[in-house]
Amino acid sequence: MFCDLHMHSTASDGTDAPEALGKLAKAAGLSAIALTDHDTTAGVAAAAKGCKRAGVAFVPGIEVSADPAMVKPPKANPDEPTSGTLHILGLFIRPDDDRLAAISRQMEQARNQRNPMIVDKLNSLGVRIDYAEVEALAAAEGTAIIGRPHIAQVLLAKGYVKSIQDAFTRYIGAKGAAYVRRDRLHPHDAIDAIHHAGGLAVMAHPVQIKYADEDELTYIVRRMIDFGLDAIEARHSDHTAAQALQFEKLAEREKLMVSGGSDYHGTRKTVALGGQNVPIQVYERLRDAAEGVIA
Ligand code: AMP
Ligand code: ZN
Ligand code: FE
Numbered sequence: 001m002f003c004d005l006h007m008h009s010t011a012s013d014g015t016d017a018p019e020a021l022g023k024l025a026k027a028a029g030l031s032a033i034a035l036t037d038h039d040t041t042a043g044v045a046a047a048a049k050g051c052k053r054a055g056v057a058f059v060p061g062i063e064v065s066a067d068p069a070m071v072k073p074p075k076a077n078p079d080e081p082t083s084g085t086l087h088i089l090g091l092f093i094r095p096d097d098d099r100l101a102a103i104s105r106q107m108e109q110a111r112n113q114r115n116p117m118i119v120d121k122l123n124s125l126g127v128r129i130d131y132a133e134v135e136a137l138a139a140a141e142g143t144a145i146i147g148r149p150h151i152a153q154v155l156l157a158k159g160y161v162k163s164i165q166d167a168f169t170r171y172i173g174a175k176g177a178a179y180v181r182r183d184r185l186h187p188h189d190a191i192d193a194i195h196h197a198g199g200l201a202v203m204a205h206p207v208q209i210k211y212a213d214e215d216e217l218t219y220i221v222r223r224m225i226d227f228g229l230d231a232i233e234a235r236h237s238d239h240t241a242a243q244a245l246q247f248e249k250l251a252e253r254e255k256l257m258v259s260g261g262s263d264y265h266g267t268r269k270t271v272a273l274g275g276q277n278v279p280i281q282v283y284e285r286l287r288d289a290a291e292g293v294i295a
């Protein structure tokens with residue numbers, strides 16, 4: 001039996017409606033799934049309903065972006081921007097928690113500030129898209145959380161790029177010509193809000209934070225533990241089998257639980273729902289911890 005504890009719906013930048021995920025999960029042979037949309041829990045109720053109908057256990061979740069500079073070793077040149085991405089999953093959260101709602105609002109504002117700046121940069125590069133087109137796409141899908149994948153979709157529809165991936169490589173990814181950083185949370189605040197909502201804080205896809213070696217990774221994870229981290233995501237679509245094993249060993253050494261998931265985004269990413277074959281015991285262990293059965 002398997003679970004998948006990381007996926008997105010049309011409530012953020014996935015392409016499947018949250019209510020459709022239960023049936024899809026069942027078809028993929030999954031017994032439990034978590035919905036972890038970026039900065040919002042708007043899809044949680046519908047996903048829970050779909051899972052109930054399909055006979056799949058459901059975990060209410062969220063994914064928030066935090067500032068990697070707060071956990072990485074100090075740089076020789078402090079003016080240099082910190083590379084890498086730090087995403088934190090909240091699993092088993094109460095979706096209506098007020099602290100979580102406050103950080104969601106804050107992040108939505110940060111997105112609404114950054115996204116038009118990306119479009120301005122694209123325009124100055126001769127790529128003629130209008131921010132209203134991006135907003136219309138997101139509105140048609142029913143989300144207030146507009147992300148770069150929505151911008152990528154408009155670029156694709158207008159023939160400026162060959163694929164979503166191409167849009168990130170050429171324009172809007174961290175090394176792209178139209179990249180704009182957005183404000184991110186302090187990881188301590190993100191983890192606190194997740195705990196306030198009764199959830200467990202999981203360091204998502206650790207490979208994305210970009211570390212020089214195992215020592216640096218351990219340093220980063222220990223900083224996260226200082227801020228209250230509960231688990232790390234070992235199996236993930238961006239990890240090799242060797243990395244997943246490395247993260248499992250690290251979790252054991254640092255007395256963290258493990259999580260795992262595909263980061264399914266529907267047609268906006270080439271990963272399959274349930275593709276990580278995460279054993280159901282991973283879900284059960286986290287559920288018991290969230291319920292306070294074990295510390
Ligand atoms: P945003 O939240 O607006 O900063 O956009 C980040 C989202 O874009 C991530 O959660 C992924 O879903 C997606 N993304 C980031 N990098 C890439 C990439 N290189 N290719 C495809 N999707 C990406
Ligand atoms: Zn995403
Ligand atoms: Fe992520």
Ligand code: FE
Nearest residue numbers: 006008063263
């Ligand atoms: Fe994700």
